[in-house]
Amino acid sequence: MKLSKHTDYAFRSLIFLAGQPPGQRVTIQDICDFYTISPNHVSKVIMQLVRRGEVESVRGKGGGLSLARAPEEISLLDIVREFETTLQPIDCAEQPCRIIGNCALQGILGSAVEAFLESLAPYTLADITSSEVQVLRLQAD
Amino acid sequence: MKLSKHTDYAFRSLIFLAGQPPGQRVTIQDICDFYTISPNHVSKVIMQLVRRGEVESVRGKGGGLSLARAPEEISLLDIVREFETTLQPIDCAEQPCRIIGNCALQGILGSAVEAFLESLAPYTLADITSSEVQVLRLQAD
DNA sequence: ACTAAAGATGCATAATAAATGCATGTTTTG
DNA sequence: CAAAACATGCATTTATTATGCATCTTTAGT
Ligand code: SF4
Ligand code: SF4
Numbered sequence: 001m002k003l004s005k006h007t008d009y010a011f012r013s014l015i016f017l018a019g020q021p022p023g024q025r026v027t028i029q030d031i032c033d034f035y036t037i038s039p040n041h042v043s044k045v046i047m048q049l050v051r052r053g054e055v056e057s058v059r060g061k062g063g064g065l066s067l068a069r070a071p072e073e074i075s076l077l078d079i080v081r082e083f084e085t086t087l088q089p090i091d092c093a094e095q096p097c098r099i100i101g102n103c104a105l106q107g108i109l110g111s112a113v114e115a116f117l118e119s120l121a122p123y124t125l126a127d128i129t130s131s132e133v134q135v136l137r138l139q140a141d
Numbered sequence: 142m143k144l145s146k147h148t149d150y151a152f153r154s155l156i157f158l159a160g161q162p163p164g165q166r167v168t169i170q171d172i173c174d175f176y177t178i179s180p181n182h183v184s185k186v187i188m189q190l191v192r193r194g195e196v197e198s199v200r201g202k203g204g205g206l207s208l209a210r211a212p213e214e215i216s217l218l219d220i221v222r223e224f225e226t227t228l229q230p231i232d233c234a235e236q237p238c239r240i241i242g243n244c245a246l247q248g249i250l251g252s253a254v255e256a257f258l259e260s261l262a263p264y265t266l267a268d269i270t271s272s273e274v275q276v277l278r279l280q281a282d
Numbered sequence: 283a284c285t286a287a288a289g290a291t292g293c294a295t296a297a298t299a300a301a302t303g304c305a306t307g308t309t310t311t312g
Numbered sequence: 313c314a315a316a317a318c319a320t321g322c323a324t325t326t327a328t329t330a331t332g333c334a335t336c337t338t339t340a341g342t
Contacts, residue, residue, distance in 0.1 A: 201310025
């Protein structure tokens with residue numbers, strides 16, 4: 001029961017962006033340098049965030065990335081929902097199971113996943129971006 | 142965010158065993174025939190259940206498997222805990238993350254997993270073993 | 283207009299983990 | 313002692329994830 005790295009990379013990127021002074025743009029390279037992760041992933045993750053409207057990207061020379069919304073308005077739940085490919089803990093149809101329809105397990109697991117997601121619902125990017133991160137960012141330069 | 146097939150195979154096996162008349166023994170082969178899954182997996186899964194004391198196995202000719210406890214005493218939560226290799230949604234140390242210690246995300250995700258597990262806690266094998274399954278089992282022969 | 287910076291996208295490969303299969307050993311009944 | 317059935321280890325396959333590479337598009341600055 002793990003989340004994919006894409007999901008974490010999305011969080012890392014958002015946290016990094018949230019740690020910037022207002023109006024500042026950063027490049028994908030900056031993010032990758034900071035975390036020592038692959039630009040290929042970050043690039044794709046950022047694209048998804050741009051499409052969703054969480055991040056603003058400016059192409060071309062002098063361009064870069066910035067948050068398109070206040071951190072308080074970026075829900076952790078939305079990010080998990082976006083980047084997790086499957087939220088169904090068991091796929092009964094994959095190895096077709098003979099007792100489908102007579103098994104309450106699917107339902108129980110489904111509500112357990114709901115409980116997982118519900119418990120993320122109250123939190124936003126602002127809750128996971130401490131001022132220490134901003135300091136760290138400055139030290140990095 | 143999927144559970145492993147081992148976990149589901151454990152559930153399938155337990156449900157099958159719970160559907161037997163009292164005192165009846167079944168072989169691993171029976172379980173595999175019923176669900177059309179691989180004996181190799183089931184064999185290993187059953188072993189874990191035997192070690193944990195949920196299933197009783199008798200070796201040798203005429204042997205087989207049976208539940209070692211009442212279905213009401215087999216917690217779904219315990220099964221998930223046993224068969225899921227990792228219950229940590231993100232491993233911050235894998236791609237060492239620079240903001241470890243300054244990131245509240247781990248904690249939030251941790252409590253989300255707790256919520257997931259907590260919501261399984263009230264249920265037992267008895268809750269997912271309907272009488273229809275027993276009927277189906279009889280029809281299978 | 284040209285060039286370089288920087289994002290956007292697609293495809294190929296590598297790494298990892300899960301799932302499956304095969305072979306062999308051990309126990310027990312008849 | 314032979315056959316049934318569990319027990320265990322190892323090899324192979326498959327699926328998914330992660331990574332890398334190549335190329336295209338956009339835009340600022342000269
Ligand atoms: S045992 Fe229940 S949850 Fe598992 S595959 Fe069968 S129907 Fe689905
Ligand atoms: S961003 Fe937070 S949760 Fe993700 S790896 Fe870094 S410290 Fe861990």
